[in-house]
Amino acid sequence: MRRYDVIVVGAGTGNMLLNDELRHFRTAIVEPDRFGGTCLNRGCIPSKMFVVPAEIATSARQGRRLGVRSTVDGVDWPAIRERVFGRIDPLHEAAVKHRESQGIDVFTEPARFVGPGELQVGDERIGADRIVVAAGSRPVIPAITGLAAVPYHTSDTIMRIDRLPKSMVVVGGGFIAAEMGFVFSAFGCDVTVVQRGPRLLMAEDDDVSAAFTRHAAGRHRLMLNSEVTRVDRVAGGVAVTVEDANGTRLVEAEQLLLCVGRTPNTDLLDVRAAGLEIDRHGHLKVDETGATTMPGVWALGDAANHFQLKHLANAEARVVRHNLLHPGTPRRLPVLAAPHAVFSEPQVASIGLTEQAAREQGVEYRVSRRDYAETAYGWALEDTTSFVKILASPAGGRLLGAHLIGPHAALLIQPLIQAMMLGQTAQQLANEVLYIHPALTEVVEQALLAL
The missing domain is CATH 3.50.50.60 (FAD/NAD(P)-binding domain)
Incomplete structure (x- = not known):
């Protein structure tokens, strides 16, 4: 059995874990598919590269309401697809060569646990005192007749x-x-x-x-x-x-x-053979440090949490990297709530409690809603449907949740995310921050002032 200091299972966010701080470790990484994981190859990045031309086509069709005589004659699907994957596909081979040039052993066959700290990868058995499971997830295939x-x-x-x-x-x-x-x-x-x-x-x-x-x-x-x-x-x-x-x-x-939906790939790894516990959805049970129920094994990303968010996996990787290096002074993930966005038309962005969740949990709250149409830039957009909705505690003004729908929602929510994570109140954001006029951020300012 080949021994390592660290084995990483999964080369999506798991590959990002391996920076210069870990160079002194003898390391192996296991990836039976493509480096970059779901986000790079099948998820966040290619989908947004399709969304952008879709937004252009949509804007062109809507030009007449703003006095622009624009139409869409059609789209060149092969050109759109080649722009996306012509850029993405070469990255896998480059990533493998880069890791091998650093002295990291790359295994390209599926892995499964055969005991605590031990993995079977193809015909080889490998082991380590430190293993990080970042094996991701895959689409659920529903049971439909035919x-x-x-x-x-x-x-x-x-x-x-x-x-x-x-x-x-x-x-x-x-x-x-x-x-x-x-x-x-x-x-x-x-x-x-x-x-x-x-x-x-x-x-x-x-x-x-x-x-x-x-x-x-x-x-x-x-x-x-x-x-x-x-x-x-x-x-x-x-x-x-x-x-x-x-x-x-x-x-x-x-x-x-x-x-x-998607399901974690933990069932493909035979994680129970290593004494690892999973929840009823198949995610590995981890604490705030990323540690699993078995000493020496950490987990991150879709294999360990329910959010399916690359930015959360990145944050987990930073915590796990520190804890691999400094087990005596572990860091904990500083996440009170996980923000997310939907890059459709219109965009949607959210963090924290929804209003229905606040009611169901008996949480006291105040709520404010402001339409884009109430701002100068909203007039420029001729927007009549988009809005910002913010929930805060009646005592102290602590932000409980923020929910946006409309153009640039994923950008507009960022100051509210920062406020929630840094403990800033609605009063501070409303009265102690300047908002550029006539930028669209004024809709956030108005919602805060009303709150």
């Missing part, structure tokens, strides 16, 4: 298809469905979204979820409170049987996209 006989896609594959389909059925109503539904409809595809719940983005604040659902209904067909019960192959694509309270309907499309 699915095994029908071609379908997930977020892992849909961005690499050879041509733009004329029609698509998207199953799911979360952030991946929201982003991909927007992208393909903006490119001219006839999109139908089938969602089990009454709205899209059900995890968001109710006001945001309802507003986003209204927007989505204006660009493609929504089948809410509905469930796909069967799929069949037909000439030219797939026939999707959808049931709701009114009965059964059949929708045909060229492509079927499944966006019903």
Whole structure:
């Protein structure tokens, strides 16, 4: 058995863990797929590179309301796809060579635990006193009758298809469905979204979820409170049987996209063989230092938390790196709430308690909502639907949650994220900070002043 000081399982955020501070360790990294993980190859980065041209196409179609005679003659799907993956795909080989040049052993076959501190990787057994599990997650494939006989896609594959389909059925109503539904409809595809719940983005604040659902209904067909019960192959694509309270309907499309969630890859690693505990969703149980239930093993990212957020995995990696080096003085993850954004149209961004969660938990709160339309830049945008919503404690003004929907929501929320994490109050943000006029940030200022 080959011994190491550190073994990292997963070369997404796990690869970022290995900086110069760890150079004195004899290190191995295991990645049976591609360096960069989900974010680089199948998730955050390529999807946003598709979102940007989708936004341009959408803006062009909306130009007339601002006096601009603009139209969209069509999109060059192969060119869009090549811009994305022509840049991303070469990075894997470059990353492998870079790590090998640093003296790090790279294993490219699947790994599984065979005991505490020991892994079987292909025909080799390797061990270490320190192991970091950063093995990520994969799309959930729902149990739908007929699915095994029908071609379908997930977020892992849909961005690499050879041509733009004329029609698509998207199953799911979360952030991946929201982003991909927007992208393909903006490119001219006839999109139908089938969602089990009454709205899209059900995890968001109710006001945001309802507003986003209204927007989505204006660009493609929504089948809410509905469930796909069967799929069949037909000439030219797939026939999707959808049931709701009114009965059964059949929708045909060229492509079927499944966006019903993701599951951690811990089941592929046989983690129980190493004495590692998992929760009911399959995530490794970790404490605030990133340590698992087995000494010498840490975990981060989708294998360990439920958020599926690259920025949270990055923060976890910084904590775990310190704790690998300084086990006697461990750091803890300084996260009170995990912010997130949905890069659809409109954008959505959120942190902390939603209003419905505050009510359910019996948390006392004040709430303020301000529309983009109440600001000068909102006038420039002719925006009549976007808003900022902030919750704070009645005593002291501590921020409890912030929820935005509209252009640049992922940017506008950042000062509210900073305030929540640094303990600044609504009063401080409203009265002790200057906001540039007539920038869109004034909508945040007005919501704070009202609060």
